[in-house]
Amino acid sequence: MINGDINEFIDKLWSGEELIYVYNGKKYFSQGYLREDKVYVFELQLWEPEVKTLWQISGKDNQESYEIFLNQPLFDGKTFWEIEKDTEWVDD
Amino acid sequence: MGGRGTFAAGNPVPYTYEVDTNFSADGKYKGVKVLKGMEGTGKHGLPESSHSSTAYLKMNPDGTFNMMRVYDSNHNLRLEIAYHVEDQLGTGKVLHYHTYGTSFSQLSKGKPDRTVGVVIHKNSGIYKKYKKFFKGVSL
Numbered sequence: 001m002i003n004g005d006i007n008e009f010i011d012k013l014w015s016g017e018e019l020i021y022v023y024n025g026k027k028y029f030s031q032g033y034l035r036e037d038k039v040y041v042f043e044l045q046l047w048e049p050e051v052k053t054l055w056q057i058s059g060k061d062n063q064e065s066y067e068i069f070l071n072q073p074l075f076d077g078k079t080f081w082e083i084e085k086d087t088e089w090v091d092d
Numbered sequence: 093m094g095g096r097g098t099f100a101a102g103n104p105v106p107y108t109y110e111v112d113t114n115f116s117a118d119g120k121y122k123g124v125k126v127l128k129g130m131e132g133t134g135k136h137g138l139p140e141s142s143h144s145s146t147a148y149l150k151m152n153p154d155g156t157f158n159m160m161r162v163y164d165s166n167h168n169l170r171l172e173i174a175y176h177v178e179d180q181l182g183t184g185k186v187l188h189y190h191t192y193g194t195s196f197s198q199l200s201k202g203k204p205d206r207t208v209g210v211v212i213h214k215n216s217g218i219y220k221k222y223k224k225f226f227k228g229v230s231l
Contacts, residue, residue: 015204033208
């Protein structure tokens with residue numbers, strides 16, 4: 001991971017904190033939260049070049065959501081672990 | 093995973109953030125400490141639990157508001173206010189908040205408890221209480 005500690009990043013990913021990161025010129029945002037009905041939602045949004053929700057999972061707990069997310073080819077056909085070394089953690 | 097040691101849990105946790113003095117000599121904005129991750133620590137955002145303050149601010153490089161976190165008397169994170177793009181909340185940057193259960197700062201005691209984002213409107217109590225910190229925010 002560029003400009004960040006991967007262990008810290010993964011810890012925040014697991015607990016649903018907001019994360020902003022850039023891979024291959026695209027800016028991504030991910031977070032997890034409990035809806036009003038207490039269902040946990042984890043989502044990945046694209047922020048640049050356009051804003052849209054790329055992927056979302058609900059009904060699983062944070063651990064399951066996190067594990068499923070890490071195995072999805074969401075980043076130009078690659079999984080997070082495949083892009084991690086070329087991904088920059090940014091603040092905004 | 094997620095078993096971070098926290099000050100809220102009574103653990104000795106070293107400082108990995110430092111006061112951001114880019115905006116004022118005392119590192120405060122309207123009386124609240126502005127923090128940034130210490131060089132080389134890989135820290136972003138604001139801490140999951142507080143040391144001595146009940147709130148911290150994160151500012152953008154141009155001095156505008158980015159994020160505020162509010163903690164309870166036991167150092168647990170309870171409220172996060174942020175201003176950024178978020179699909180599903182609106183168009184462009186949106187001022188919004190998330191609340192946190194006490195277990196978030198003490199994950200050994202439970203699962204993360206972070207609520208869905210809620211848009212902050214000008215007539216809301218949260219806006220009236222914290223608006224002095226929202227430099228550069230437009231609603």
